[in-house]
Amino acid sequence: MGGVHATARIGARGDGRGGTSLPVLESDGPLALRRTRGAASEARVMLVGAMSGPLGGDRFAVEADVGGGARLRVGSAAATIALPGQTKEGARYEVRLTVADRGELHWLPEPLISAKGSDLSVVTRVDLDAGARLVLREEQVLGRMREEPGRLGSRLVVRIAGRVVLDQELTCGPGAPGGWDGPAVLAGHRAVGQLLLARPEFAERPMEPRIFAEHACVMPLAGPAALVTAVAPDGLRLRRVLDEALAEWDIR
Template sequence: MSTTGVRATARLTARADGRGGTALPVLESHGPLALRRTRGSGDQARVILVGAMSGPLGGDRLAVEAEIGEGARLHLGSAAATIALPGQGKEEARYDVRVRVAAGGELRWLPEQLISACGSDLRVSTSLDLASGARLVFREEQVLGRAGEEPGRLSSRLTVRLDGRALLDQEVSCGPGAPGGWDGPAVLGGYRALGQLLVVRPEFAERAPEPRVLGEAAALTPLAGPAVLVSALAPDALLLRRVLDEALARLDG
């Protein structure tokens, strides 16, 4: 049990408004997590997550919870990169994301990078529950260390369920104290930026994109379900974003 640090949960709910748009009946911000609605396009609502304080710091327990109703469309991003920093104590920080998307709902989750600063210890857990017929674009980017520094400890688990069944469940741990070999050729191979793009669309059940290599250290892989996963490594955040943006443009195209 954490005895120090901040505890905060941001919550949002998106619902079809019955007039061809998306309403946000719940938009709750707490502590360092501030949700701000911005101008959307068409029937899509748009929300930006703003970090009102530095962190997460050691001992913090932060969470984001989102529910996307049937027929609602939401684009969720962030205003800036999230930087995991060391706290006063030795406790790890936690950042939990819990999302539910109903049939016919659509979520595009496209935040900025998560940077693991030297001395930090962060555990990230993302749980996505999708109903059959839901649509999802989910991007995750992690950068190990700021310019010229060693990374902190970063553990990240992504769990995706479609209609109650596992679609994807994976975990990665990097930095000091992580299992041996995390920086070796079988895992990161010396790269310091890693990311993935998960796209779930009902039409992929009939015709999914073919597996392919993307650039120097990225690949697109169809999953056992109406989804594809793009996994990428890069020497820095800029090149990582470029690879994932190009992959998403192809899938959207």
């Protein structure tokens, strides 16, 4: 099997003084992790791509484990661009997130761009304890400027207290099931994104389902969580919609 195989790991723990330590910060190959200046109680980590990719045949994974009393914010330095490789084999990118009771994770990477000729499968698995808090943003842009997209498959699985509250999958681009670009799915838009919010208080006061913007909606999940889903003509307008959602709920 060709391609680069790499797994980066982050472990965040409460330091007993109201702050957050990072006992685990392991970069691997093209996945470089850098700690940046954070708030008094929050640790911040930036994911920096040390090379192009993922390319065909690559297998990338990023893991984050947040313990009780810890607060972690993870971003990325630039957009991730899926590119065709020298082999016809597809690439795979896995994200595995775990948050314990009283832990909080903000997972806010830059967009994933599916370039022409690429073939990438992205799987994000989230495991939360009942008292965990999470803000997760996913943004996917189909093709660069005036470029047809590659094939992009994405799956998001979320468990809270061992119970699945969300398991959804979308495949776009060449070879995807028919209708992905039709009125029932993307309706000709080239950017799709979602914002997942998990908070213990949603168990008693769930968010109401509603239309949030012209092409965005808010849906409560079967657990203390809610999902904002949006489509837009481009990545810039998609980000504006998701930022508006965060601002409305005063989540920073």
